[in-house]
Amino acid sequence: AVAANFTDTTKSLAELFRKETGHTLSASFGSTGKLYAQIKNGAPFDVFMAADVRRPELVESEGDGVAATRFTYARGKLVLWNPRPNAFDKGADYLQQQPFARLAMANPKTAPYGLAAQQVIEHVGLLGELQPKLVRGDSIAQTFQFVASGNAQAGFVALSQVKAWPEGKGTLWSIPQDFYQPIDQQAILLKRGQNNEAAAAWLDFLKSPAAIRIIRDYGYDTAD
């Protein structure tokens, strides 16, 4: 079970994993909340790669996960993005001046990137002012679509998405890590996968340098 935002990264990783270990991986993508509900109701998943920390924690504490297998496999990087080149110089000023009609972010209640975006806005002290212009995507992918389709002029999206976007980089503001709490994405081995050596191998593989390189290539940080 893999959080939807990690879809393409997982595909690359799985390719390499198959070459290295001969195990094939079958991944089910979905939003973290949905995956969690499914795990609670007997989904046939061995590994849970969430987009946040809270759900793996819950899984662990509620006894659906194998204790002490939880770790941060990636850390998302939030960017302020406008698909047009040279749209702004300094992101903070851009937010201040607001030369846009719509600013997209993910839903803070359902998506970790949304929570981070909210923290950024609060950090720059514009929550009240920006409120009327905000549109919320259900997931970070939807948020990206809002911006990519031009319906929102700019938005808080994941760096990984901008990297994957084939039509040029546009204008980016890589938001300083201290503006928001880290978007740690944790994985955990589920009870059901306890005896599946491939599952354990996959978790180990995620920590390998080769995997970390791929993850970074896709625009994520990894745990220190």
Place this chain on the structure above:
Amino acid sequence: METYWEPVWLTLKLALLTTSVLLVVGTPVAWWLARSRHWARQPIAAIVALPLVLPPTVLGFYLLLLLGPNGWVGQFTQSLGLGLLPFTFEGLVVASVIYSLPFTVQPLHNAFDAIGEGFLETAATLRAGPWDRFFFVVLPLARNGFITASVLTFAHTIGEFGVILMIGGNIPGETKVLSVAIYDHVESLEYTQAHWLSAGMVAFSFVVLVTLYTLNGRARAGAFR
């Protein structure tokens, strides 16, 4: 934070508006499909059913492209000075209308098909012109079809979600409808709130539907053997 009533109110407004718009738009379409002998009849009937085939999120995605600043509908609305539709309540209505079109047109089409030519001919000999016939013969005889169309459209709009989420942008008071609110609760593990909202919605719909069907059944009992 928004109250609970805001999404409820928004949802009702959206569902009512969508249903009304669709009844107005869908009725002539269904009538044409039922009575015309034009060669384009079958292709158009098929096109009307197509919104059903695409997953709502995907349909929403394409609508977003189409209605956005780079889509040709978006450019058209902008050139009219209407601005862009996504992320507005009007946008939601447009999207719902497109998505729910088949639910209105199909039952009406069937109901119109079932009206014998004889009644229309009789009405014509009794001096009723085309509009008159439509309002005073076709509409009452197709009543069942209208009720089904309204129920399916209304309920479907209430439950609709993927398209709304995509086009609406989840803006409280503007585009955050009940289904999105429930979804939010489920996603953020606030199951109790989700249960309450769902139960309320189901109970409300149940009452509305039973009332509607009972009124209809009573009226019908007198009309037909």
Place this chain on the structure above:
Amino acid sequence: METYWEPVWLTLKLALLTTSVLLVVGTPVAWWLARSRHWARQPIAAIVALPLVLPPTVLGFYLLLLLGPNGWVGQFTQSLGLGLLPFTFEGLVVASVIYSLPFTVQPLHNAFDAIGEGFLETAATLRAGPWDRFFFVVLPLARNGFITASVLTFAHTIGEFGVILMIGGNIPGETKVLSVAIYDHVESLEYTQAHWLSAGMVAFSFVVLVTLYTLNGRARAGAFR
């Protein structure tokens, strides 16, 4: 990795199975609703329409609770030795059937309503028993209703997504249907693939629908004035 054909094949299988199951299940329900004078008729008609009201994901969520190891249906299926339904293809069929129920029952209900008692009485005097009447009088006269029911159900199952994703769990080869595949592509910004799949799906559905309507129109032209 899965081929493209796997989701296509799964989708068709699901849609065909769901439609078949629903025609078998929905026909007696619709018939009962149309002909019975039981007091529970209107409440049951309303219950049949309810799956429409809940957002698909939310409906999926409740189905998951119900069919899962802690739900009473789940415990029942387990006690029968059938195992659990969620995350299996069978589970998808069950969920689709519940979700699409209104799309089958409503058009059939209307079609059955429209069949004059006179034809049934005539058939009875011509020695046709209840089943015989049903198969040789009701079914052909309700043909339009069956076509609409099938189209709506089939198309809706193809486009269905929220419930499927929730109950199915996006498992390749088992529960990853086309709509989910498209969704995956859209989510991971693989727009080209998404476009291709969507276009294919729309084109295919269009051809199927036009063929269906044309055949139907041709057959009907002979039957009615």
Place this chain on the structure above:
Amino acid sequence: MTSANIRARFDCRFPGFHLNVDLALPGTGITALFGHSGCGKTTLLRCMAGLQQATGELTVFGDAWQTAHTFKPVHRRPLAYVFQETHLFPHLSVSKNLTFGQRRVPANQRKIDFDDAVAWLGLAHLLDRMPARLSGGERQRVAIARAILTSPNLLLMDEPLSALDQGSKQDILPYLERLRDHLAMPIVYVSHSTSEVARLANHIVMMDQGKVVAQGPLQETLARIDHPFRLEEDAGIIVEGRLEELDEHWHLARFRFDGGSLWLRQDEKLQPGDTARIQVLAKDVSIALSEHRDQSIQNLLEARVDQIETDISPGTTLVRLMSGETPFLSRLTSRSAAQLALEPGQQVWIQIKSVALVE
């Protein structure tokens, strides 16, 4: 007269209407159901068919179709019903409509051939037509053919010939007579046409406001001049007898009955020696005090005045006369009756202008 093989007792209410009948109908021949619009004829047929739930009892040839406790469903009753509205199946062609019932009857119980029914009712050119493309009379003929193809033990017909012209009727009536006589199929027949009834019926049931006001065999009933039947223009009698000789040159045939003989128009189907039935309407019978041979009315009979009654209107009088044992009715103006000083027992001549062969 035939015995009562069909016993029907029904009680059925609608708002403002109450059907309450107790009937004993013969098991052969045609029973005509007569009465004003809305008097309950259709309702009675529906009760007999089992289409209308009513309390009551119905036994047909000893077979209990309905009792206080049992109710045989419609499709198990070996009957056929020709509806007032034809109810042809719109999705089936004429020929499929025709075979709908026939196919559901076991082959060994089929007494009527498909081709025969099609020929009798003149449907050969319509077999592939859809019902919506038929004229009113064509629809009615298809409905009749469809019903008789089930070879029923009881045929219920609700104004089956109302949409047909005289010619078509004349073509169809002989076949109904054939069903009645050769297949001994009892028919309950609703009709507003007194001439149809007079020609076809063996038994009459007269209804008014849901009640039976009179019933009985045709001949007996028609010869009673005090009868509540308001056949009006069609009052008359039926005489049974035998054909005696043919006058080939003038296309005439002599009909001999108890009380004399009459000349009829010749009919190909009848040969000397055959029994036959004729109808003599009261309005075609005039009375003379002496025999007049120099006139075109050639059927003159000596008769005795039996009974004299005022008729439907005060200006006319209905006279019953006996020629031997055979009663005749004559309608004349009351003034004629007075001028001729008619009184019971008087010997007169009756002049019969026209005679119709009934079968």
Place this chain on the structure above:
Amino acid sequence: MTSANIRARFDCRFPGFHLNVDLALPGTGITALFGHSGCGKTTLLRCMAGLQQATGELTVFGDAWQTAHTFKPVHRRPLAYVFQETHLFPHLSVSKNLTFGQRRVPANQRKIDFDDAVAWLGLAHLLDRMPARLSGGERQRVAIARAILTSPNLLLMDEPLSALDQGSKQDILPYLERLRDHLAMPIVYVSHSTSEVARLANHIVMMDQGKVVAQGPLQETLARIDHPFRLEEDAGIIVEGRLEELDEHWHLARFRFDGGSLWLRQDEKLQPGDTARIQVLAKDVSIALSEHRDQSIQNLLEARVDQIETDISPGTTLVRLMSGETPFLSRLTSRSAAQLALEPGQQVWIQIKSVALVE
């Protein structure tokens, strides 16, 4: 005779059927449309109403309803149509059905009162009923009332009385006559009942296989003995005249016409001096070589044999006789004709058994 105020020419094809008519119909009175089942009567009415698209022309009182280039839509034509199937609106009560058309006619053009129509057709107790709960005849009466309440300039009726019993017909016919005479509303009337036609019609159109085989005013047409009309039992003539004296005691009235006088059953509506029309059927007329007063037939006229023709069957002969300038038809067996040695020019007595007042 009335002039042709309605001109209709139509050409319309169905598979296996071709309607091709050219008609000039009078602008007043009732035109009866006659012919076998399937001959195209309904199709012709539908063309006149504009319900059936056909090439052709139709002018009604100088108003072009259809020409080669124009086509007035049905609802703009001031006509009413009583359909063979009644087509009552199932969602409207009887009274709402009745007012459906009436409400759509401007108030100042309404010539018929709601309550009158309801009373004529005996619908008062049915006004709140839904159509599904009516009997066949009740439905037909509602359909007739609904049609006439639009006060049309042309009334098309397709077998309007077929589901009605003799009594109901007798109740309704006078009102149709009243529409015809007092409102001068032309009616085109399809009927299979020759007696209805003989009573009502002023003009007859006889159709066969989509063609008009004969048409003309009723009296002229009926008095021609070589005519293709197959009125058969109903062959006869119409005589116009005047009521002369009443015999209150015997409920009789003397009818004087050019050529003599006849006694009729008295009718409340007619007073001495009123003009009237009577129908004399050929089968009710017998011929005598001398005058016989000692019999019940009291209407005896001296007449001259005019023409002798073989009739519908070889055994019967139709004789045309002139009483003054008035023609009569008599049907007798050919043998009688021979025995009496009838020949044109001969003076005879005609004995008329019954006479029906037509209006």
